[in-house]
Amino acid sequence: MSATMNADTNSQKSVIKGAIRIEDVVKVYDPDGAAVMAVDHCSIDIPGGEICMIVGPSGCGKTTLLNAIAGFHGITSGEIYLDNELLCGPGKMQAEPGSDRIVVFQNGALFPWKSNLENVVFGPMMEGKLSKEVIYDKAIKMMADAGLGGTEHSFPGEVSSGLRRRVEIVRALMLEPKVLLFDEPYRALDSLTKSVMHEALLDIYYKNKVTIFFITHDLEEAIFLGHRLIIMSSRPCKPKKIVEVDIPHPRDYSVLTSPRFRELMEEAKGVVNEEAKKAFEAGEKEG
Amino acid sequence: MNITKLKDKILSRAFFRGVIAISIFLIIWEVGARFESWYGYRVPWIGLIPAPTAVFESWGGLIGDPSYWMSWQMSFMRVLGGFFAAMILGIPFGLFMAVNRTFHDTAFPTFEILRPIPPLAWVPASIIFWPTAELSIAFVTFLGAFYTIVINVLGGAKSINKQYLQAAQSMGASQWDIFRRVVLPATLPSIVVGSAVGMGITWEVVVAAEMISGGGGSGGAGGGLGFFIWNSYVGGSYEQIVVGMISIGIAGYFSSEMLRNLGGFLTPWLKTR
Ligand SMILES: Nc1ncnc2c1ncn2[C@@H]1O[C@H](COP(=O)(O)OP(=O)(O)OP(=O)(O)O)[C@@H](O)[C@H]1O
Ligand SMILES: [Mg+2]
Numbered sequence: 001m002s003a004t005m006n007a008d009t010n011s012q013k014s015v016i017k018g019a020i021r022i023e024d025v026v027k028v029y030d031p032d033g034a035a036v037m038a039v040d041h042c043s044i045d046i047p048g049g050e051i052c053m054i055v056g057p058s059g060c061g062k063t064t065l066l067n068a069i070a071g072f073h074g075i076t077s078g079e080i081y082l083d084n085e086l087l088c089g090p091g092k093m094q095a096e097p098g099s100d101r102i103v104v105f106q107n108g109a110l111f112p113w114k115s116n117l118e119n120v121v122f123g124p125m126m127e128g129k130l131s132k133e134v135i136y137d138k139a140i141k142m143m144a145d146a147g148l149g150g151t152e153h154s155f156p157g158e159v160s161s162g163l164r165r166r167v168e169i170v171r172a173l174m175l176e177p178k179v180l181l182f183d184e185p186y187r188a189l190d191s192l193t194k195s196v197m198h199e200a201l202l203d204i205y206y207k208n209k210v211t212i213f214f215i216t217h218d219l220e221e222a223i224f225l226g227h228r229l230i231i232m233s234s235r236p237c238k239p240k241k242i243v244e245v246d247i248p249h250p251r252d253y254s255v256l257t258s259p260r261f262r263e264l265m266e267e268a269k270g271v272v273n274e275e276a277k278k279a280f281e282a283g284e285k286e287g
Numbered sequence: 288m289n290i291t292k293l294k295d296k297i298l299s300r301a302f303f304r305g306v307i308a309i310s311i312f313l314i315i316w317e318v319g320a321r322f323e324s325w326y327g328y329r330v331p332w333i334g335l336i337p338a339p340t341a342v343f344e345s346w347g348g349l350i351g352d353p354s355y356w357m358s359w360q361m362s363f364m365r366v367l368g369g370f371f372a373a374m375i376l377g378i379p380f381g382l383f384m385a386v387n388r389t390f391h392d393t394a395f396p397t398f399e400i401l402r403p404i405p406p407l408a409w410v411p412a413s414i415i416f417w418p419t420a421e422l423s424i425a426f427v428t429f430l431g432a433f434y435t436i437v438i439n440v441l442g443g444a445k446s447i448n449k450q451y452l453q454a455a456q457s458m459g460a461s462q463w464d465i466f467r468r469v470v471l472p473a474t475l476p477s478i479v480v481g482s483a484v485g486m487g488i489t490w491e492v493v494v495a496a497e498m499i500s501g502g503g504g505s506g507g508a509g510g511g512l513g514f515f516i517w518n519s520y521v522g523g524s525y526e527q528i529v530v531g532m533i534s535i536g537i538a539g540y541f542s543s544e545m546l547r548n549l550g551g552f553l554t555p556w557l558k559t560r
Contacts, residue, residue: 072453097457109450113472113556122468123458155556175458 016049017083018100018178018211020069025078027064038064040236041078048083048178051205051212053222055272056232056240057279062215063106065237066181069213070103071095082178099123102172106183108164110156116167117143117152123175139174146170146204162193166200173208182214186221195253198224206250219272223247223264224255231271234279241271313339337526342533345526355515358531362497362511363538365421366489369428373485377433378478381440386470398437406430406492410499424496424511431492432485439484443477444470476557479550486546490539512538 027039038061046052054062068075069087071094079089087095102123103109110119120139124130130138143152146166151159156167165185172180186194198221205212216222222229229243245264247255255261317340319333329335337345349355384391384398406427413423447470455469497513510518512535519527551558 070453070457072456097453099457099459102457103453105450105454107448107450109448109454111451111454111469111472113475113554122455122460126455126458126460126464157556171458 016209016211019048019081019083020044020046020179020211020213021079021081021084022046022065022069023079023081025065025068025080026076027061027068027073028076029064031076037236039068039075040238042238044230044239046211046213048211049209050227051214051225053226053229054213054215054232055217055219055222055229055268056237057234057272057276058217059283060232060235060275060279061237062232063183066103066183066213066215069095069179070101070181071097072103099127099175100177101179101181102175102177103181103183104165104168104172104185106185106187108156108161108168108185110164110168110171112155112157115153115155116148116159119156119167120171120174123171127175135174139170142170142174143167145207146200160193162189162197165189165197169201169204173204173210176208177210179211179213182212182216184215184217187217194218194221199252201225202249202251219265219268220256223261223268224251224253229264229268231268231275234275234282240275241268243268337529342526342529345524346530346533349527349530358510358512358515359534359538362493362513362535365424365428365493365497365511366486366538366542368425369430369493370432370482370486370489372425372429373432373436373489374482377436377481377485378440381437382444382470382474384437385441385444385474386466398434402434402438406488407495407499410496414500420500424493424500427496428489428493431488432482435485435488436478436481439477439481440474443474443481447473475554479546479554483543483546483550486542487539490535490542494535 022042022044025039025042026037029036029038042065044052054065056062064073067073069080071087074094075088076093077090080087080095081089082100086092110116111122114122117136117139120143121135124135124138125132140152143149146169148163148166148170151163151167156164159167168185169180186197189197202225212225214222214225223243223245226245227249229245230239231241231243232238233240243264247258247260247264316333316336317338319330320336320338320341323329323334380394384394409427409430410423413426414420417423417426451469451473452465455465460468493511494513494516497511498517512531515534516528516531519525519531
């Protein structure tokens with residue numbers, strides 16, 4: 001059963017776009033002054049359609065890496081490819097931000113002055129490829145699918161934080177990106193809302209297979225959602241250990257109590273704690 | 288339904304308290320002002336002020352007087368003229384300083400040196416270099432609102448959450464779209480606050496400027512509410528001084544109320560919390 005499942009996802013992976021290849025990337029902040037090395041010769045290969053979970057100690061450089069993929073800042077050396085096309089590398093150290101890679105931010109970045117619906121249509125309206133009616137129809141349908149029916153005309157400030165996050169994910173998906181970049185999107189949510197959000201995200205993912213690059217501090221979340229878990233070293237960040245999560249998708253919350261889940265948790269926990277300790281000691285030395 | 292009822296109740300209660308407080312205030316004022324004529328002892332402070340009944344009487348005489356309404360109109364025109372000029376120049380100036388580094392570095396130091404000079408200190412210079420008294424009052428009024436609006440717009444535009452800009456950028460918004468659809472709405476709340484404060488300052492400045500400059504040179508009447516007060520003082524009509532003061536209070540209140548409504552209309556998302 002699980003073998004056929006895996007074969008199935010593998011064959012799908014080869015078709016789905018959004019493969020990200022990070023090669024030997026280095027990022028040094030303020031190279032002339034303090035020279036903070038945030039990312040150190042980091043290489044990660046993410047096949048299209050994979051949910052790749054990134055965990056690592058606080059301040060190790062995860063957001064730095066995500067911003068480099070998104071094109072919010074440049075890298076110092078190395079290359080990043082999307083579907084074998086150079087995003088950034090020698091000659092062009094900063095990627096062009098684009099609607100093929102959308103970020104869902106740590107603190108949320110819905111525009112508070114626009115209604116939820118206006119937020120969701122923002123991207124396609126900016127692109128201007130489709131007519132206004134088509135865009136609004138699509139937005140209303142996608143919002144309904146994500147359980148957001150009835151919140152279209154509220155402002156983001158008027159709905160719960162869980163719903164806000166969902167609006168933000170729908171806004172990102174409207175542009176049919178190849179890659180979704182999540183920077184601890186559920187950090188501020190309570191655990192109940194969080195579990196609802198996890199199932200909602202997987203639900204959305206099963207309908208729109210995209211590559212997901214997902215930063216989190218929550219190991220349980222990481223193993224529950226991810227195909228793979230990349231545990232980063234303390235700063236400067238580079239992959240320390242990769243855990244393949246061989247629990248078949250589609251998953252639901254019963255997975256959490258399975259013995260394999262517990263095993264994977266134990267395996268990951270050991271490495272994460274070791275790195276967190278290193279980061280803490282490094283912090284003490286510097287501080 | 289229930290909410291409106293509840294609101295009415297709270298409102299009426301607050302209203303009731305307000306009415307009582309104002310009545311007590313008026314009674315103390317009336318008695319204090321009349322004490323000397325009744326009992327031969329002058330109450331300090333209040334004893335020198337005309338009684339409210341006398342003020343209202345004098346006000347009643349002015350209601351039919353066109354030159355009194357002329358004063359209202361002139362002050363209002365000056366306030367609105369200076370205020371809108373400050374908005375029209377101040378908002379783009381502040382926004383441009385916020386988004387353009389070079390312009391900021393060039394303009395901001397001069398702006399910061401001029402800003403601490405109180406608008407009223409400009410009155411003599413202003414009279415010298417503007418051809419008419421009217422223009423010099425308008426200029427000083429403009430200055431009063433301008434600095435406040437610019438500082439608020441600049442601060443608001445600079446403190447925009449960087450992630451809004453990044454989000455818009457990755458969703459394919461052009462520079463102009465980012466400015467129009469992100470920077471501008473994100474700065475609106477600060478613009479509203481800056482305008483409200485600016486409007487208050489405008490009234491302060493216009494009244495003082497009218498007193499100093501002699502009221503626009505159109506003879507005794509028609510020089511604005513500030514000149515109306517000054518003229519009453521010179522003419523020894525103490526009741527009219529108080530009438531002028533209360534008139535300015537009312538005018539200022541209406542201006543702020545107008546701006547509050549406009550601000551609420553422009554920033555509906557802030558009302559929802
Ligand atoms: N603009 C910057 N200039 C200089 N140093 C920076 C800058 N941004 C981040 N850093 C430093 O780079 C390191 C990595 O930061 P980053 O935000 O990528 O960490 P992170 O892994 O996302 O942490 P967290 O889990 O707390 O979000 C940190 O030590 C941080 O202080
Ligand atoms: Mg981070």
